[in-house]
Amino acid sequence: MKSSVITFPGSNCDRDMDVALNKFGFKNKMVWHNDNELPKSDLVVLPGGFSYGDYLRCGSMASKSKIMHSVINFAKSGGLVMGICNGFQILVETGLLPGVLLRNKYLEFICKNIYVKIDNKQNPYFKNLDKDIFEFHIAHNEGNYFCTKDQLNEIKDNNQIAIYYCDKNGQTDEQYNPNGSTKNIAGIFNKEKNVLGMMPHPERMIDQSLSGEDGSLFFKNLINNLK
């Protein structure tokens, strides 16, 4: 399976993602934002970081960069595109995913482990996972998911909510919402479920001695789903 990780000026989780993808069997290529064409890929990842210094709005500049034409075409033709953290912010700015990520409700940069709950496994990212609650890491200043009422109804109707913030038992109460996100939303899909954006970093959970193994479960399952 071939993957591509896009590096924008200011990306800083691109190499972590490269390590994670290679560790679980992807043949990964790093792609520079100013390139015109994506290499042949089964998965494209927009990594975390602070692309273009978060100028104007997080992800807004990166969403207009050269490689994104190719990424958008790839997504529209059904290719798998996953955006983590800043990558999620870039995906909403392209319009591939609905809504927007606002500044965290309490104006603080949040860096900690959290739990997320997967509700819907009818998609290439989560199908065949044998558990629903995962411990991942978040590190962001703008992760407060917001969308209009109409958009919220639409994403609910189409089962586009990918993951919710929760406690370790899967309770999705407001008290487990770290950043003020609408309905505890931590990640969403596009209608077709080939584009996924989420704030948590599974690539930071791939080694028991460093953090945890829930990211390993996610990546192992993902590559098996794509085979």
Place this chain on the structure above:
Amino acid sequence: MIISAIITLKKDVLDPQGKVIHQTLDGMGFKDVNEIRQGKYFEIDVNENDPTKAKGIVEDMCKKLLANLVIENYKIIETQ
């Protein structure tokens, strides 16, 4: 000519920065404030002398990049 664009958050979007600024001003003794909403201001020197055309160009910029219409509104002003 110079065209200005003001980007403001829509009414039902939470503006925590505006709230904190409000609270700070309140603490400083500015008690007559009902609400503060923080926005962005751009001055754009457009290579176009026709005001309608120049505003049209800036409006296009607002729609495509300067504002995110999910959460923000824009207002265009001819300044020079």
